[in-house]
Amino acid sequence: MIVFKNIKTANGSIIDLTIDSQEEKIIEARGLLALPAVIDPHVHFRTPGMEYKEDWRTGAQAAIRGGCTMVFDMPNTLPPTFTVELLAEKKALINRQLKEINIPLRYELFFGADKNHLEQIPKAKDKVIGIKVFMGCSTGNLVMDDDESLDAVFSLAAQHNMLVAVHAEDEHLLCERKAAYQGSLDYAVHSQWRNVEVAVRAVEKAINLSEKYGTRLYILHVSSAEEVALVKSAKQKGLPVFAETTPHHLFFDTSAYESLHGRAVVNPPLRDAKHREVLFAAIRDHWIDTIGSDHAPHTIEEKAKAYGQCPSGMPGIEFVLPLLLNAYHEGHLQLDEIVSLTSARARKIFNLSSYQDWVIVDLHKLATVNDTRSKCAWTPYQGRTLRGWPVYTVLGDECYSL
Secondary structure, three states: OOOEEEEEEEEOOOOEEEEEEOOEEEEEEOOOOOEEEEEEEEEEEOOOOOOOOOOOOHHHHHHOOOOOOEEEEOOOOOOOOHHHHHHHHHHHHHHHHHHHHHHEEEEEEEEOOOOOOOOHHHHHOOOOOOOEEEEEEOOOOOOOOOOHHHHHHHHHHHHHHOOOOEOOOOOHHHHHHHHHOOOOOOOHHHHHHHHHHHHHHHHHHHHHHHHHHHHEEEEEOOOHHHHHHHHHHHHOOOOEEEEOOOOOHHOOOHHHHHHHHHHHHOOOOOOOOHHHHHHHHHOOOOOOOOOOOOOOOOOOOHHOOOOOOOOOOOOHHHHHHHHHHHHHHHHOHHHHHHHHHHHHHHHHHHHOOOOOEEEEEEEEEEEOOOOOOOOOOOOOOOOOOEEEHHHHHHHHEEEEOO
């Protein structure tokens, strides 16, 4: 049994937190804070096929360091996860990798929507957390760019009570706009090419399909004020629409291209600074439900390539909670809003079974980001000094000292 003596909870109570464990330990935790462990509903651990960027051995270590004990992994791997056979193979590989490092990280998988494998969706209904739809091009080739296929996915999902998670960027508009920016070597044009209209058009279409079929819709990485307005309207109409944002859209804007260069290239792209405060306000007003790291590692060599060859995505799972705790100190968020954002809402949206994991936080610890557990070996938050850090992560009956 592990006991954290005199620890504070998010509601201000002082308790002795008891963890059933074979380990016998009493930890004097006065001055520390117990929060529900982080649920990260949006990661790319690159298995199978791209393990040189990340795998579940390194990804799990990064998750634990960030106070995260549950992740939802995306299907745009090599090969993509769009059949139940490929899904079973992926799970077996993940389980082997986690067993190697003896970290029983909790996980769920999204199933890839592919227009040539739609018959696979009903077969996967009890094996996945939801269906992932790429409405616009990103890493991999899982793009649903025709209305007939999109309708079919939303209809199937509703019939089988499955949630649809969308990467909401309109592929046709992206193709129309691409010529104007082709050949540019300025990384910042990424935010001009994939502008807010590209996202808005896709979000509108996804919400309309949710309304048409009654499909539960989870809009990934909401990045702009205009998307927030669409989500707000959908929620006010009573539609089953939920929204996620990311740490990079909360804590970076287009000015980051000046220092990060290709490392700032993500899909959807960074927005002008005015959108960041709208995102924080949407969290406080409950229009945005969750935060997903969109942990999408690439090697530093890949990210140093010229614009047009540089892949989109950045790592981030380790630093979601410290960034949010630092935002608490800066007055942007309350602790209960952080709990809602990082765990409580995800449990309800995704109907997760009950379990109790914890992250033990030193709310006043001041430290500078100077390393990462991710295999990609870099972080966009390098050099940031943050107040509020995990010091223990409790996963089941295991307690990891950080």
